[in-house]
Amino acid sequence: MSTDRTDSIRTQALACRDAAQIVAELDTAAKRQLLLAMADALQAQSATVLEANAKDMHLAEAKGIQGALLDRLRLDPERVTAIAASLHEVANLPDPVGVVTRRETRPNGLSVERVRVPLGVIAMIYEARPNVTADAAALCLMAGNGVILRGGSEALHSNTAIAAALHTALQAHGVPAAALTLVTDPSRETMIELLQLTDIVDLAIPRGGEGLIRFVAEHARVPVIKHYKGVCHLYVDRAADIALALNLLVDGKASRPGVCNALETLLVHRDIATDFLPRAAAALGRRQVELRGCERTRMLLPTLKPADEADYAAEYLDLILAVRIVDDLESALAHIRRYGSDHTEVIATEDEDTARRFVRAIRSAVVMVNASSRFSDGGELGLGAEIGISTTRLHAYGPMGAEALTVERFVVRGAGQVRHPQSVVVQE
Amino acid sequence: MSTDRTDSIRTQALACRDAAQIVAELDTAAKRQLLLAMADALQAQSATVLEANAKDMHLAEAKGIQGALLDRLRLDPERVTAIAASLHEVANLPDPVGVVTRRETRPNGLSVERVRVPLGVIAMIYEARPNVTADAAALCLMAGNGVILRGGSEALHSNTAIAAALHTALQAHGVPAAALTLVTDPSRETMIELLQLTDIVDLAIPRGGEGLIRFVAEHARVPVIKHYKGVCHLYVDRAADIALALNLLVDGKASRPGVCNALETLLVHRDIATDFLPRAAAALGRRQVELRGCERTRMLLPTLKPADEADYAAEYLDLILAVRIVDDLESALAHIRRYGSDHTEVIATEDEDTARRFVRAIRSAVVMVNASSRFSDGGELGLGAEIGISTTRLHAYGPMGAEALTVERFVVRGAGQVRHPQSVVVQE
Numbered sequence: 001m002s003t004d005r006t007d008s009i010r011t012q013a014l015a016c017r018d019a020a021q022i023v024a025e026l027d028t029a030a031k032r033q034l035l036l037a038m039a040d041a042l043q044a045q046s047a048t049v050l051e052a053n054a055k056d057m058h059l060a061e062a063k064g065i066q067g068a069l070l071d072r073l074r075l076d077p078e079r080v081t082a083i084a085a086s087l088h089e090v091a092n093l094p095d096p097v098g099v100v101t102r103r104e105t106r107p108n109g110l111s112v113e114r115v116r117v118p119l120g121v122i123a124m125i126y127e128a129r130p131n132v133t134a135d136a137a138a139l140c141l142m143a144g145n146g147v148i149l150r151g152g153s154e155a156l157h158s159n160t161a162i163a164a165a166l167h168t169a170l171q172a173h174g175v176p177a178a179a180l181t182l183v184t185d186p187s188r189e190t191m192i193e194l195l196q197l198t199d200i201v202d203l204a205i206p207r208g209g210e211g212l213i214r215f216v217a218e219h220a221r222v223p224v225i226k227h228y229k230g231v232c233h234l235y236v237d238r239a240a241d242i243a244l245a246l247n248l249l250v251d252g253k254a255s256r257p258g259v260c261n262a263l264e265t266l267l268v269h270r271d272i273a274t275d276f277l278p279r280a281a282a283a284l285g286r287r288q289v290e291l292r293g294c295e296r297t298r299m300l301l302p303t304l305k306p307a308d309e310a311d312y313a314a315e316y317l318d319l320i321l322a323v324r325i326v327d328d329l330e331s332a333l334a335h336i337r338r339y340g341s342d343h344t345e346v347i348a349t350e351d352e353d354t355a356r357r358f359v360r361a362i363r364s365a366v367v368m369v370n371a372s373s374r375f376s377d378g379g380e381l382g383l384g385a386e387i388g389i390s391t392t393r394l395h396a397y398g399p400m401g402a403e404a405l406t407v408e409r410f411v412v413r414g415a416g417q418v419r420h421p422q423s424v425v426v427q428e
Numbered sequence: 429m430s431t432d433r434t435d436s437i438r439t440q441a442l443a444c445r446d447a448a449q450i451v452a453e454l455d456t457a458a459k460r461q462l463l464l465a466m467a468d469a470l471q472a473q474s475a476t477v478l479e480a481n482a483k484d485m486h487l488a489e490a491k492g493i494q495g496a497l498l499d500r501l502r503l504d505p506e507r508v509t510a511i512a513a514s515l516h517e518v519a520n521l522p523d524p525v526g527v528v529t530r531r532e533t534r535p536n537g538l539s540v541e542r543v544r545v546p547l548g549v550i551a552m553i554y555e556a557r558p559n560v561t562a563d564a565a566a567l568c569l570m571a572g573n574g575v576i577l578r579g580g581s582e583a584l585h586s587n588t589a590i591a592a593a594l595h596t597a598l599q600a601h602g603v604p605a606a607a608l609t610l611v612t613d614p615s616r617e618t619m620i621e622l623l624q625l626t627d628i629v630d631l632a633i634p635r636g637g638e639g640l641i642r643f644v645a646e647h648a649r650v651p652v653i654k655h656y657k658g659v660c661h662l663y664v665d666r667a668a669d670i671a672l673a674l675n676l677l678v679d680g681k682a683s684r685p686g687v688c689n690a691l692e693t694l695l696v697h698r699d700i701a702t703d704f705l706p707r708a709a710a711a712l713g714r715r716q717v718e719l720r721g722c723e724r725t726r727m728l729l730p731t732l733k734p735a736d737e738a739d740y741a742a743e744y745l746d747l748i749l750a751v752r753i754v755d756d757l758e759s760a761l762a763h764i765r766r767y768g769s770d771h772t773e774v775i776a777t778e779d780e781d782t783a784r785r786f787v788r789a790i791r792s793a794v795v796m797v798n799a800s801s802r803f804s805d806g807g808e809l810g811l812g813a814e815i816g817i818s819t820t821r822l823h824a825y826g827p828m829g830a831e832a833l834t835v836e837r838f839v840v841r842g843a844g845q846v847r848h849p850q851s852v853v854v855q856e
Contacts, residue, residue: 021765021791024791025788025789104810106808106809106810110799110803110808112809112810117791117821117825119821119822120791120821198645202821202822203822217626217649218649221645221646223651223652223820223822224651241844243844244843244844246852247844247846247852248844248846250846250852251846251847251848251852255846255847255848256848337449355841359839360453361453363449363452363545363548364837365837365838366837366838366839366840367837367838367839367840368839368840368841368842369840369841369842370841370842370843370844370845371538371840371841371842371844371845372842372845372846372847374846374847374848375538375840375842375845375847376838376840380534380538380847381534381540381838381840382532382534382540392651393545393547393548393630393835394547394630394631394651394822394823394835395822395823395835396835397545397835397836397837398837398838399838407821407822407823407824407825408824408825409792409793409794409795409825409826410793410794410795410804410809410826410827411787411795411796412794412795412796412797412799412803412804412809413783413796413797413798413799414796414797414798414799414800414803415672415798416669416671416672416675416676416798416799417798417799417800417803418675418676418678418679418683418800418802419679419683419800419802419803419808420679420683420684420802424674424675424678424679
């Protein structure tokens, strides 16, 4: 328990907590200047960052990493510029800190306000994308927090170079570098130690594959807000506008299948199935989407592979879609309750009562009527930026922006009120 | 892992989750009727409840339990009536479920609402007070949740009788009894199993002594909102109104020393110490409060015992107060940062700038200017009822009412919007 390594992560985290107190007290203008300076510093040190990234790419290739994974790791001048641009975006977000969300005067004259304060210290645990290092840091700092970044070991050189650039901006603005602490020890033991610093870390946010998120959830003793997966459903109701439903289906499944808000399962009311499904199959077929169907679906579309339990539970993240015909709305709801991941569900219907019933019965973080699941995203839903999408039904549920990195507390102002006036010393 | 016992708690919890779905869809009027019926049922079965309580009292006395602990366990007709009355109060609270907290139309015409939904299944872990069984159940149900109650084994007969009474009301209103599930197996193993049902339980709230709360925090894999202790501070600033500060001190320390919002430490600015401290000592002395002072305090009040580190960290819950003279506001803040428990801190000052600085720098759940710490309570701060006071800086921070048992999610309504219009099938 008291090896150098674990002492060191605890010491680093304590320094982050002290620095977080300074960040918490920065006003909006100071935080904006800081973030703009961070963007400038990153651009200024672009060559160093790219050099470090080349090292990571070289090592990754030597390890046999390729394809999408390798692409996520890669930086180029345009991507560095894009990271700087997203720091500018975060700098222009409304500052959640200090916002008074409610104000009441109690019968005894006490003024009671609910005011947003930063969470404190946030640990981000993520995988290969080096842009998360800057994006997450910016959002945490804008919300007045300190941040501890534990990225994937494949991106260690890139992350170190990015953090070094950002640190020059912090220090130029009188903020200790520890406010943005990069964990450079890649061991799992150190990550576990970090996840168990219950007296220092206020929240851990894992971002990455299901394996990483399960690992974090299993080992963390600090609070975790997680997003396991997005098994998003489109339910095409009997009263759906078929053309509209087809658009939602194609956009939801085929516009970017590798993301969590892509559709994975299509549920179709039996009364509309004969009209809808052949057109759906044709439209998706043109986009190379493989359909897997329930028995009734395969009676209409006999060439489909059968869909089984595993298909209904799958987050394919690929050009595959499970299709099931249901008897009615309640059967659709039961299917979603059983196989859903609490991420995003969509209904296509022109019937207001059916829409209302769907919205009321669905418990997922985002529920949509006649809109594409692909809008389930912090930017699209008006949060400005997103640090993740929570499927944890606590604190934040759905896309998380800067506000989700704060919490409301109570500020009470009085004129000497006491609870038991009979006990006091000096009566007025 | 697959003994009968653990199967049984999992089975019970699954039944609670199914029932919670029904509670989640009840409208406000239905929930009010249900809670009023629960109050009536409790009154109607008062004799049975008191008989069961007599059994618990008898067993507790035989085990040597006495004093305050025994008193907490005790029910009498008045206490049963008080429990029923508090069910009436909860029934009259505003319903947090379905409240639209924000509404926005995006540039693409999407309507985006944030709407409160129930958390799902809440596990309450508590100790000897049987009234929690009814109070917590009522608040959880009013917020649309299912509740699993795991009370102390000393109160098992009382809790079983109360739950049985409440169940008759649930069943009369078409709500499965499992919506209010009482864990009757008193073993710690079953409690641990309950705390690890991450796919069923959305939140665990422990209420009781520090030992219980630490046990829950250590074993839980489900999210926990906890309140360890209230080491509440009063800082008497140089610019304090002395009479006002004395009132806050006496009310905060002596009106009910055994509760978490009682004062435990007094910090006094050195410039006002000579005026303030002798009067404070006299006023508290008349109320049998023992003062323990820092070195400088003991130069003014030489008869005091010395205060050490343990005193500054102590939640006495008794007629004892630690006293320290500080050089200035910043020293007071540093003391609170070091020894505070994030519960409630008070400043007495007539200086607006100092008050503002104190409010801004203090990170506790409740911060007060010129008001008694004893107002740090859900009822006093306008929440109507309270299920606990969170010192976890996530989801809820400070007194938690019905609203803290819900979370905001996204409801999106469109007219067929898609994210990549170029990809769609049918253009308008």
